[in-house]
Amino acid sequence: MFIGVAPLSRICINTTMPTLDWIGKAAVIDCHRGVPCRVLVEDKALSAGDPQTGNLLVEGDNLEALTALLPAYAGKVKCITIDPPYNTGFAGWAYSDKASSAEWLCMIYPRLRLLREFLREDGFIAVSIDDHELSHLDLVMQEIFGAENRIACAPWKAEPSGGKQKGFVRVGHEYLLLYAKGPALTLAREEKPVVGVSFADRWGAYVKGREYLKWGAHSERNDRPDMWFALTAPDGSEVWPIRNDGRQGRWRIGAQHMSALKTLIDPDWMHWEMRPFAKGVTVDGMDKRWVPYEKVRGASRTFGWGSWLDGVGTNADGTAELKAIFGSKVFDTPKPSSLIRWIIGLCPEKDAIVMDSFAGSGTTGHAVLDANDADGGRRAFILVETKAEIASNVAAIRLRRVINGYTRQSGKSGYVAGTGGGFRYCRLSPP
Ligand SMILES: C[S@@+](CC[C@H](N)C(=O)[O-])C[C@H]1O[C@@H](n2cnc3c(N)ncnc32)[C@H](O)[C@@H]1O
Known part of the structure; x- marks a missing residue:
C-alpha cells in the first residue's frame, strides 16, 4: 500500500516496516557495488x-x-x-x-x-x-x-x-x-560530578544523596507493605518510614535490599538527619524524627x-x-x-x-x-x-x-x- 503520495517520493507501508520510495531509487539501491x-x-x-x-x-x-x-x-x-x-x-x-x-x-x-x-x-x-x-x-x-x-x-x-x-x-x-x-x-x-553538601565518615568523603523515604504517589504503607520496616538510627532507636504529614509511609527500598541490610548492621551506612514533621504534626509526642539519606561516594556518577x-x-x-x-x-x-x-x-x-x-x-x-x-x-x-x-x-x-x-x-x-x-x-x- 502507498500512502502520502508526493510528486517525487512516497512512503510505502508493507507488512513489516514503512519504507520510502522515490523516483530513481531503484537505480541507486546497489550502485555502490558498481563503483x-x-x-x-x-x-x-x-x-x-x-x-x-x-x-x-x-x-x-x-x-x-x-x-x-x-x-x-x-x-x-x-x-x-x-x-x-x-x-x-x-x-x-x-x-x-x-x-x-x-x-x-x-x-x-x-x-x-x-x-x-x-x-x-x-x-x-x-x-x-x-x-x-x-x-x-x-x-x-x-x-x-x-x-x-x-x-x-x-x-x-x-x-x-x-x-x-x-x-x-x-x-x-x-x-x-x-x-x-x-x-x-x-x-x-556520561560522567557528571556529584553536586551536593559534602560530609565525611570513617570511610572518607561523601555527598548527601536521595532520601530513603518514598515521596509523592504510592508512598503510603499500604502501597508497598514490604517496604514498611524499621531501620536503626545512630542513637540506636528504631526508625519507621513515617511521612512528613505523620502518616505511615514506606521506604524506597525493600528490607532485603543491600543498603537496608547493611544499615541494619551498621547505621553509618546511611546519612542521618533529625528532620521536623510538617507544621503542627506530632507522632508519639514528637515533632521531629530521624530521616535517612543515601551516601554518594566518588567524584562523579555516570548517567x-x-x-x-x-x-x-x-x-x-x-x-x-x-x-x-x-x-x-x-x-x-x-x-x-x-x-x-x-x-x-x-x-x-x-x-x-x-x-x-x-x-x-x-x-x-x-x-x-x-x-x-x-x-x-x-x-x-x-x-x-x-x-x-x-x-x-x-x-x-x-x-x-x-x-x-x-x-x-x-x-x-x-x-x-x-x-x-x-x-x-x-x-x-x-x-
Ligand atoms: C556541510 S559541509 C560539512 C562541513 C563540516 N562538517 C565542517 O565542519 O567543516 C559538507 C561537505 O561535504 C562535501 N561533499 C559534498 N558532496 C560530497 C561527496 N559526494 N563526497 C565528498 N564530500 C562531499 C562538500 O564539499 C562540503 O564541504
Missing part, C-alpha cells in the same frame, strides 16, 4: 606530522573514496559522523544547490549503504541534518540500519538566538540522527547521555574556531569541534577509528586530534572531501596548524599549542 575500484595515492606535500598515526584526509567523491577504503577498513570503524549538505539551497553540494528530495536521496542512499559496511558490530553513526530532509533521512536510515537500531534523534541548539526568521517560528536547532550498527552497540556513559544537545557549541562557534586559525572566513558551514568531541565522547575506546565522509573544513579531524591530546588516546580519523580546494586549502591547512600549533588570527589572542599527531593527504588514482 570502479581506485587506490589512494599520497601527496606528501600536503600531508603533515607523523605519518604513522593512521589519520587520512582523502580528496575525492566519497562514493569512490569509500570504495577504495573499504577493503582495509570494513568492520573496523567505531564511529561515523557525517554532516552532508542539508539540501537547503545552500552551495556545498557537488550536484546542485537545491535539488529535489529525490535527487538528494539518490545521493545519500548509496553512501549510507557503503558507510554501514565500515562499522564495527558495536559501532554507530551520527548524521547531522535539519528539518528539510530529516523525515526522509530517518526513513532511509531505518531501512538501511534497521528501525530497532535507532538510538536517538537528538536536537542540537545550533543558533541560540533562535535562527533566521523564515516563517512564523524561528528554528534555532538542527539534529543528530544516531543509529547503531546492531545490538552489540557499546557507548560510553546515560541526554539527547538535548545544548552547550556543545553552536554554528557561530564553528565559524569563530576556523577564523581563529585562518584569520578570515574560509568555509561557510563548519560545525563546532566541541559538537564532534561530544560524538567522539560516546566511544568508550580511546583508540577508536572515527570516519567523516563529508569532511568540509576538517572539523572531525580537529576534534579527534584534540581528544587525543586531552587524554593521551590513539584515535584515528578518516576524512573524505570532494572539493579539492576545500580539502587542500582548508582542511589540510587547518589540521596541519592544529598539529603544529598556531597563533590565533582572530578572537582571543595567543598561541595555541600543537596537539601533535599527523595525517596523510591522499587522492584517488585514475580508474
